[in-house]
Amino acid sequence: MRATELFMPTLREDPADAEAISHKLMVRGGFVRQFASGIYIMLPLGWRVMQRILGIIREEMTGIGANELSMPTLHTADVWQATGRYDAIGDEMFRLDDRGGRKMVLAMTHEEVFAWLASRELRSYRDLPKIWYQIQLKFRDEPRPKGGILRVREFVMKDSYSFDMDEAGLDKSYEKHIGAYDRIFERCGIEYLRVESDSGFMGGAQAHEYMAPSPAGEDRVAICTKCGYAANVELARSVAAQPAAPAASGSAPREVATPDQRTIAEVSKFLGVEPWGLIKSLLYIADEKPLLVLVRGDHELHENKLARHLKAAVRPAHPEEVLEYVGAEVGFVGPVGVAERRVRIVADETLRPEGPAGPREYAAGANKPHTHLMGVVPGRDFQAEWADLREAQAGDGCPDCGEPLAVDVVIEVGNIFKLGTKYTKPLNATVLDESGQERLIIMGSYGIGPARIAAAAVEQHADERGIVWPKAIAPFDIHLVHVQPKDELQSDVAGKLYDALKAEGWDVLWDDREERPGVKFADAELIGCPIRVTVGKKAGTGVVEVEPRGEGGREEVAVDECVAAVRRLWEAAL
């Protein structure tokens, strides 16, 4: 394509409201424009990248026998009411009424509609297994869109759904998706991890997320480089790294005055006790009842783990509630004596007294103003229920092999869930088995965010000049910079090269604009096509330049050898 025919609005400066590298570069490079908060326009370059990614996805989905179809994005509320999600999901769902007053929603995801279709069309075990997928818009009224294209309110998703007779069939469909997904992310040229994840409100047994490491990400994963354990920190298990607190002495807890010492850091310093010798006591509200949550002082509570343990939504208590329920202000809360106030106590496993090291003693808040207790022994001075509540930290031991874990910041680019009958049951999606028995279909659901793949690719492959696209998903394969379009000789060479390169099957962007050379070079580096061919002043002597976008130098080649030189660079490109 000729640049003079292409809508390619590049910007010299970073947009003021962009923070993430991918956001800045995709706006500057003329790939996307923001329409409203969390709602983006895909410009021609951005849309080409999307199509490349979708092409790879389609090939790999076809490869596992999946069928593409297209579902509505405007749903009647009834299917969502049937599965209970109409009420379970709050403001994140866009809701509207039709002219007759019927409740409608914009699709956040499509389990309901796929299960509805399955319930009407799949009748026999002979119809299974099936994998259906679509590439379709999703709408989510995110409380806080951010990171440009990373967290938005309307976005394209590839979502597929598997339908099987039994768990064994589901396992196979799940494995097929793992294979396809591994190949998709590999082919797209991004670095990724497959990690264990929380099945969240999707429900279901097993779930993994595909994560692309990037500082622009919003999730954290714990990974073990030795044995391969990898999990989202919202469920990652780990072995606390820091040493245990002192062994319990026989004496009862004693009060110490700690004027104005509220935080772990303050109390630790004031009492001369390391953070891991403290108990962090956090008052939460679950089901409108108070709940004291305990973790060791050097640990962080992960609220999802708490919520999962309780099977209830939780929120931190307000300061007034803390005062009301435990009788002390925030900073002086502790576990001793709160059970008598009918406050339930849940404590992290690390504090459990039955460990190999036996009971330990800690310092904790005394539930009295400006006072802490020392020598508090879990199990003796207070009782609690035990659960894994703490967030895995870098340096913790791997739960499987004990090696230190690393924690990476990542962008979620895909996920896979074993759903079971969570959606087929309420929508009554059944088939008859060999014996004529009605059986619920076992379902799985599998998503990929193509725009997030693009953003992750930019995050992972960019330099100070612009984007360095992996070759499989670049908007064009070759950027043909025609330095002097008015020069007839150059035009002749550029035109011939354009045809020759296209004839080899490459997509070529021919920059035939009347622009200064500097502008063209800068745009080429910003847009980031894998290979640049420059037709300039030496074209008269039959010489042009070829250059890969990443590291690697520029070389001069004869016009006749240009295609071969490009092919060599193309093979070497990521």
Next chain:
RNA sequence: CGGGACGUGGCGCAGCCUGGUAGCGCACCUGCUUUGGGAGCAGGGGGCCGGCGGUUCGAAUCCGCCCGUCCCGACCA
């Protein structure tokens, strides 16, 4: 939802504190020159200063409310 910031030609910003009817760079249009790293000169077009209300002789500027956008946290298949 809690905290913070911002809103002035298409883009990036100054002006606001100390009220007097809007400016800079880039982009855009015309002409000439220039042409291998975001050109030069000359001329030109474009802004109800986010909205509403208030104070004032007079508001981009002061006050109030609202809207929008971004960032941190919470939240989030």
